[in-house]
Amino acid sequence: MALARNDKIKLALLLVLWFVVISPVLPEMVREWSGHSDNNHGFLVPLIALYLVWQKKEELAGAGLESSRWGWVVLVAGLVSFLLSLAGGVAFTARVAVVISLFGLIWYCTGARWTRLLAFPVLFLLFMIPVPVSVIGMVSMPLQLMATKLSAQIIQHLSIPVYREGNMLYFVGTQLEVAEACSGVRSIMSLTMLGTIFAYMSRNGWGRRIALVLAAVPIAMAANILRITGTGVLANFFGDRVARGFLHEFSGLVVFVFGLAVLGLLYTLLNSKKVA
Incomplete structure (x- = not known):
């Protein structure tokens, strides 16, 4: 089942808003990827995750779409944790909350079937977070x-x-x-x-x-x-x-x-x- 136009617009708008909210932590994380050899693999993680999503394109096309309240709960919890961590200057938990909120966003917009297919690629993004x-x-x-x-x-x-x-x-x-x-x-x-x-x-x-x-x-x-x-x-x-x-x-x-x-x-x- 392909994404309807309204679903695409809804998902795109939410992704843009999500990206705007989490954008303050991205520049520093990229600097840590390039500034320390232990974190160089961080550049590869998003690319690998995108490739894993691309591999699932046929299964995703055949999966039904539905909104999930549990996804909304995870999204809100992730964003609240992100904002509190950002305000408290705790970079590591803020970055983890970025991935959790993205997981919740996908769950909320697409439902359980898509989430099961995308769970690994999304959670794999945790590897891009530099260890404290x-x-x-x-x-x-x-x-x-x-x-x-x-x-x-x-x-x-x-x-x-x-x-x-x-x-x-x-x-x-x-x-x-x-x-x-x-x-x-x-x-x-x-x-x-x-x-x-x-x-x-x-x-x-x-x-x-x-x-x-x-x-x-x-x-x-x-x-x-x-x-x-x-x-x-x-x-x-x-x-x-x-x-x-x-x-x-x-x-x-x-x-x-x-x-x-x-x-x-x-x-x-x-x-x-x-x-x-």
Whole structure:
């Protein structure tokens, strides 16, 4: 059932009004996407969400339209939460409320059938919201120390003398610092987002879908440990210059591709047989 002209006008007007209301938080969020490497994936999230919506175009065309009071409740609750958070200067909850209010708007205008089809693409937008710096600060230090410790143990097993102190690795002729940027937080966020997409694509039950999402965390951590270990081995032979510049950035890309490949392999294995 195609959208009638009045329905299109109604939805378009409400979307414009919604966008005007939430627009104050968008410029700062975009600046955070471009200003911090941990948040660069934020640019891709809306594009991925739009693609997922486009994939549902045939199902949406055949779904009936109806207004929903529950959608109105969610929309109002989301907008109230947004305005209160904006007034209180709480950026994170304001941004979450943006996504919740959009979900409520779609539910209110289109009804339950459209909402079920669009629920994942809309809620997927939560991945574009930068994680608060305070949360990253609490998580990154333990990850730094764990990655440094495990990398040092692997390097020692390779018969390379290394001494660890905190997040520092000391070799015979040089030293290597495992900085906050190397804690693996970026890989965890990116691979968790991709794991969620793989889970959405999976058709073999919720157990395997949840396994895909949860597996993204240890895969990202293991890939980051391999990166630090490899950098440490190279630093031992060629000096700490290998930990900076192009090689450092390139190793980050290689590790991400490695993690993505492992996640894709896991997806293939979990979907090789259908759940009875």
